[in-house]
Amino acid sequence: MKGYGSFCPVAKAAEILTERWTPLVLRELLLGSRHFNQLRRGIPQMSPTLLSKRLQTLEEAGLISRQSGDNGHWEYHPTRAAREAGPIIDAMGYWGHRWAHSQLTPNELHAGRLMWNMRRSFYLKHIPCDFVLYIEIADTRQKRWWFVVKKEEADLCWNDPGFEVDISLYASLLTLVQIFMGDQPLLLARELGKIEIDGPNHLVKSMPAWFPRSKYSHEAPEGRRSALAS
Structure with missing residues (x-):
């Protein structure tokens, strides 16, 4: 991911949280999606390849923990860092609904x-x-x-x-x-x-x-x- 070249905490957070699709992936994880197919259902426009890439990026950034499930498939769990980002994702949702409300094309x-x-x-x-x-x-x-x-x-x-x-x-x-x-x-x-x-x-x-x-x-x-x- 491209950085802002700044020590500012806002810039450092934006490098992780505002990459395209990342807020939506975090939203799904924080709402309880744990499996790849569940994440795909929540973000159907996102290609499987790109979703895999974003999950890897979030894991490297310490926001998700990848664990082996009972059926042998990977499960993705939000870490403390991701859970503490929950109010940020919610604030984006509330702000977007109030000020950037879609005309539903x-x-x-x-x-x-x-x-x-x-x-x-x-x-x-x-x-x-x-x-x-x-x-x-x-x-x-x-x-x-x-x-x-x-x-x-x-x-x-x-x-x-x-x-x-x-x-x-x-x-x-x-x-x-x-x-x-x-x-x-x-x-x-x-x-x-x-x-x-x-x-x-x-x-x-x-x-x-x-x-x-x-x-x-x-x-x-x-x-x-x-x-x-x-």
């Missing part, structure tokens, strides 16, 4: 990345019961997704898991991203006809409490929320 929308982020963003303490959530996105190559949601965790299934579906949701990818990012309240999107939800009344009514949203969603500018809702 088509090349920024990716169904797989959205589903992977939704998987770890359920508000599990608010779910009324265990259930299976089916999501169908009309305007993507892979249209169908299943979440098996329990009090302990939410599991994302890329293929039909064979369980009875309790609640179904139909929407465009853009609408789902807007809901996840906090730009469009879920039930308002339903009232406007942008999303269709089928399921028991008690589950549908409880959705605003548990439906996945970005941890940065409350930083969405009020003016932008109002414009999207109109």
Whole structure:
């Protein structure tokens, strides 16, 4: 990596933390991704070769520890140095959502990345019961997704898991991203006809409490929320 040629701590930190893709790799690691394929799902635009290179760089910089897993595959664990960088990554997310908020162009929308982020963003303490959530996105190559949601965790299934579906949701990818990012309240999107939800009344009514949203969603500018809702 190229350095700034300075002893300044800000410069030294930037040499490690601001290299292209590195903040996103750290975000995935700090959110619990431990395997190469998990990291790839969180950053699908990043090539496997470049991901391997960034992991090696982070290991050399002392931010990750590579360990052999039970199945013989490598696991990547954030070190204390990486964990202490967590507030920096979060601050970038909050700042970006408030001041560099995207207009959501088509090349920024990716169904797989959205589903992977939704998987770890359920508000599990608010779910009324265990259930299976089916999501169908009309305007993507892979249209169908299943979440098996329990009090302990939410599991994302890329293929039909064979369980009875309790609640179904139909929407465009853009609408789902807007809901996840906090730009469009879920039930308002339903009232406007942008999303269709089928399921028991008690589950549908409880959705605003548990439906996945970005941890940065409350930083969405009020003016932008109002414009999207109109």
